[in-house]
Amino acid sequence: MKLNNDLADKIGAVDRTVESRLHNGRAARVVTARRSYDTSIDDLWDALTNPERIPRWFLPITGDLQLGGRYQLEGNAGGEISRCEAPCFLSVTWEYGGDVSWVNVTLELDANGDASLLLEHIAHVPDEFWDQFGPGATGVGWDQALLGLDLYTSTGRAIEPAEAAAWAMSDEGKAFITQSSDAWRRASVASGTDPAAARAAADRTTSFYTGVEADTTSDPTEG
Secondary structure, three states, X not given: OOOOOOHHHHHHOOEEEEEEEEEOOEEEEEEEEEEEEOOOHHHHHHHHHOOOOHHHOOXXXXXXXXXXXXXXXXXXXXXXXXXXXXXXEEEEEEEEOOEEEEEEEEEEXXXXXXXXXXXXXXXXXXXXXXXXXXXXXXXXXXXXXXXXXXXXXHHOOOXXXXXXXXXXXXXXXXXXXXXHHHHHHHHHHHOOOOHHHHHHHHHHHHHHHHOOOOOOOOOOOOO
16 A cells, blocks of 8 residues: 555545534534545445445445444444435444444535545534544544545555555554644634644644654644
8 A cells, every 4th residue: 555655635635624513412523524536426335335345445344234234344333324325325323432423425426527425424522532632533534544445446456454554554654644633633723723722632633543742843823
């Protein structure tokens, strides 16, 4: 797995937003990522929902993959498939570590005729956790998944989970994570977060994902 110095393009391919809204009668945090893929909507839908293809870019999956069924990603989240409207909309619960959140995926054509994916992750996040890590705690993980989907759909080559994990700890992988975390910092600031608080949260998120202490010499007021 190699991006060949294409990090900035891969990071820039994703539009990121952060917002707060009510969900099930409670205040929730919402991170949203949108990017386009050079393939058809039908092919992208199949890559997202076909249990034989999901492990080629994400993780091995088991379960009853139909409306009302439950899924389990190996070593990660499981949940229920609550809406499935092929080939345009999928909604699942995201259950991990005793917490439940919600993931919605919408597919549509973009202005260039490519398949556009909009991923929305809604969660009831304790304020202290959000203040500590910000949207990157969730967003960085999704950036890695969307990157894997891009590499798979553009080349047809499966990416083994072990290969993806090793890449994430490589110099290139850590650079991608650092830039992803900073992109979510900018989205957080755009949503109204104090720039210094957003910078501190992004630094902690970067350190968590990479195991490397973040550079704290950057200007904390940078938007």
